[in-house]
Amino acid sequence: MKNLVKEFTKGIIKENPTFVLVLGLCPTLAVSVSVANGIGMGIAATFVLLGSSVIVALVRDFIPDKIRIPCYIVIIATFVTIAELCMKAYSPGLDRALGIYVPLIVVNCIVLGRAEAFACKNSMARSFFDGLGMGLGFTLALILISGIREFLGSGQILGHVLIKGFEPIFVFGMPSGALLVIGLLLGFFNLLKNRKA
């Protein structure tokens, strides 16, 4: 049981997919304009991660080694399609905002990375908690980045104005702002890590 808790919590800080493993930066850069987009993307990715990790862990003994990657992709693509269709049906606005980046979860390095590095070697229960933790870590990272960008770039958080009279710094709403914020946050987390060590 203690083991499972460890698998769950490691994804949040110690092996955070965005800030420590530096995986899946493409959707992170693209959709982190607003917190709502970040949360939506995080939930979709977590769902896919959870589903694919469990299924890969279940079938790991049946998949021939040589064709394992195509097999993982088929499994992942199935969950992505489910997530995409659900999003289209239940929140079309979010679907339009995220656009191509929802189907692109198929090639998100975090999902494939966890299947290849963890789920194919571990039991279903452990893979489940690993996927959940990683998904949560990814979501939290997205919320942090998109929170900073939305606040600086448009002066709002989730559509609420925080400080009156604050003149938004447009650059943080642009792609260059995403690179800046992620770069500085990566530096900051590396600083914390080095300080601890």
Place this chain on the structure above:
Amino acid sequence: MKSNLIVSGSPHIRKEGSVPRIMWTVAASLIPAGIAGVVIFGLDALWVTLAAVIAAVLSEWAFGIFTKRKITILDGSAVITGILLAFNLPSGVPLWLPVVGAVFSIFIGKQVFGGLGQNIFNPALVGRVFLMASWPKYMTTFSRPFSYDAITSATPLAILKEGKILEHISYLDLFLGKRGGCIGEVCILALLIGAAVLLIRGYITWHIPVTYIFTTAVFTYIFGAGQLFHGDWLFHILSGGLILGAFFMATDYVATPLTAKGQIIFGVGCGLLTAVIRLWGGYPEGASYAILMMNAATPFIDRYTKNRIYGSK
């Protein structure tokens, strides 16, 4: 008996110059343009420049304290960054704008790369482009020369970009700075005085400025008008930030190529990009983007223009 033969490693020829000395000379050479800016746009220009310089020096100091490194505010490089940033701003901006820009220039443009000597881009231009992308409203509202109040006017290049015809602006007006524009870029005469000092002292070489200005002139002469070879090249040289950029920002020691051959490639590249942005790009002026783009290409240029070491193939 002691031998008179002294064996020592290179360098064997030493010169008086040091980093602070060069930096302070460059800062001094910018003073004429600053005075011209204050004369043309009024005291606002002075406050903007002071705000940028003070903010740049304070952020350099704060970064030194925060990272427990040597504090480098006395070498003058932060002062230059502040001055150059302010010279690239309109005089009527609110005073927090140069402050934010200077902090960004020093932190993001310079110190995160490791400080002076490590920055891949010209810090002042990084600050300017950041301000331009963030608050375009302020960055494109220019004061009218010699009016000393809130009357605004467009820059000659912006008027040209909108397809209107320029009225009563002579080449002499452009040369002396009687036009709308940023604080430090308008008075070509004052800039040339400062540049002459730097050239005579040998702190900058002719390669980048001359090739930069010449390429822009040739390119705008060929493609600047509806008909080929009818462009108003003199107008393009005298307007916008070309002269300021060519002499003071494209010659940044750190972010430009080391060899003469490389510097010529750098200058031609800057000239081409400036002309292309001015003639066909979305902005009326392209000097700052051109220099930043060529800054990015500098390591690449350096790699292919290495001087042959004597005796090697």
